[in-house]
Amino acid sequence: MSTQDRYPVARPCLSDLEERYLLDAYRSGWISSQGPYLQRFEEQFAVKCGAAAAVATGNGTVALHLVLAAAGVGPGDEVIVPALTYIATANAVTYCGARPVFVDVSPNTWCIDVEQVAASVGPRTRAVVAVDLYGHPADYPALRALCERHGLLLVADAAESFGAFLNGRPTGDLGDATTFSFFGNKVITAGEGGCVTTSDLALADRMRLLRNQGMDPRRRYFFPVVGFNYRLTNLAAALLCAQLERADEIISRREVVISAYERELSNPPLIHRQPVLPGVRRAPWMASFLVGPAGTKGLRDDLARTLDLLGVETRPFFVPIPDLPPYADVNNDYPVTADLSRRGINLPTYAELSDVDLKVVVDRVRAALSKVTDRR
Numbered sequence: 001m002s003t004q005d006r007y008p009v010a011r012p013c014l015s016d017l018e019e020r021y022l023l024d025a026y027r028s029g030w031i032s033s034q035g036p037y038l039q040r041f042e043e044q045f046a047v048k049c050g051a052a053a054a055v056a057t058g059n060g061t062v063a064l065h066l067v068l069a070a071a072g073v074g075p076g077d078e079v080i081v082p083a084l085t086y087i088a089t090a091n092a093v094t095y096c097g098a099r100p101v102f103v104d105v106s107p108n109t110w111c112i113d114v115e116q117v118a119a120s121v122g123p124r125t126r127a128v129v130a131v132d133l134y135g136h137p138a139d140y141p142a143l144r145a146l147c148e149r150h151g152l153l154l155v156a157d158a159a160e161s162f163g164a165f166l167n168g169r170p171t172g173d174l175g176d177a178t179t180f181s182f183f184g185n186k187v188i189t190a191g192e193g194g195c196v197t198t199s200d201l202a203l204a205d206r207m208r209l210l211r212n213q214g215m216d217p218r219r220r221y222f223f224p225v226v227g228f229n230y231r232l233t234n235l236a237a238a239l240l241c242a243q244l245e246r247a248d249e250i251i252s253r254r255e256v257v258i259s260a261y262e263r264e265l266s267n268p269p270l271i272h273r274q275p276v277l278p279g280v281r282r283a284p285w286m287a288s289f290l291v292g293p294a295g296t297k298g299l300r301d302d303l304a305r306t307l308d309l310l311g312v313e314t315r316p317f318f319v320p321i322p323d324l325p326p327y328a329d330v331n332n333d334y335p336v337t338a339d340l341s342r343r344g345i346n347l348p349t350y351a352e353l354s355d356v357d358l359k360v361v362v363d364r365v366r367a368a369l370s371k372v373t374d375r376r
């Protein structure tokens with residue numbers, strides 16, 4: 001593969017296997033939300049994640065809503081979520097008529113700060129949704145102990161951490177239920193898609209019921225409850241079966257990409273790599289760095305603009321959710337979230353980035369870094 005003028009921040013890794021399965025599903029006529037690939041994907045995904053059951057969904061956002069709805073989260077309830085995450089985490093709570101309560105993240109993991117979760121538990125708290133930000137699992141042992149003590153549901157939003165391990169246990173087996181996304185920029189993808197894993201079989205049954213419009217599994221077209229159409233198609237499941245077979249290969253190449261960046265670019269205090277706690281094997285979702293020392297403003301944006309002109313697409317870290325209009329919070333005080341959000345940048349991360357391309361991108365990042373520091 002030759003070098004390119006522009007490098008996107010993400011790109012799916014699709015092979016002949018995906019094409020073969022997709023075509024097979026297409027030719028079979030099972031293009032809708034029933035079919036052999038769906039069943040196969042759910043079985044194999046559950047095994048891969050160390051969970052008893054997997055419930056595939058149309059995307060990762062509805063996977064989150066499905067778990068909360070199946071667990072009975074509703075109006076008057078509060079759900080604790082990190083202030084630094086993708087909007088879907090908070091929106092899923094809102095869809096239930098419940099209120100998201102935001103908590104700052106820890107500088108050691110970039111994930112929800114467990115001590116602040118403990119301080120935020122109140123009489124209306126029903127659940128905690130932890131997010132494995134940029135592939136690093138949250139502190140599930142501590143969260144699990146806390147949630148058990150207070151009788152709270154612990155949901156892991158693992159949209160960004162498929163393939164991660166914590167103390168030898170895979171993502172998918174770390175909370176009461178775990179949600180995944182298979183959007184086009186995720187570690188494995190079907191363009192759109194999602195899944196929930198759990199070892200609570202009653203919860204899995206409830207999710208299957210609600211996913212399929214609430215239809216009684218023993219009585220067709222009888223709807224005992226209000227459900228949703230959150231189904232995945234057999235076509236998407238065919239892609240996911242292929243992606244799952246190739247997951248280890250995709251993950252190890254992405255790990256090579258991220259470690260190359262970390263080796264070549266680590267240059268504190270100008271640029272810092274993502275912290276990784278002992279016992280953690282992070283999922284290689286996106287190479288994530290912090291630009292400048294704590295408290296730096298503007299340098300990340302300057303770097304991103306400079307890289308864009310050099311043909312390297314980047315992504316800034318998420319905007320703090322309490323800074324967004326639907327969740328505007330007058331008592332907004334999430335200092336770690338605010339700082340990471342201003343300094344964080346994601347670099348192009350995909351399996352098909354060749355060694356030569358990687359070197360080109362690294363050189364451009366180095367050049368951009370010296371430009372932006374010269375300007376200061």
Ligand SMILES: *Cc1c(COP(=O)(O)O)cnc(C)c1O
Binds near residue numbers: 059060088159181
């Ligand atoms: C990608 C993502 C989701 C779900 O996204 P969909 O696009 O609906 O599949 C949820 N939470 C986080 C943290 C994500 O990164």
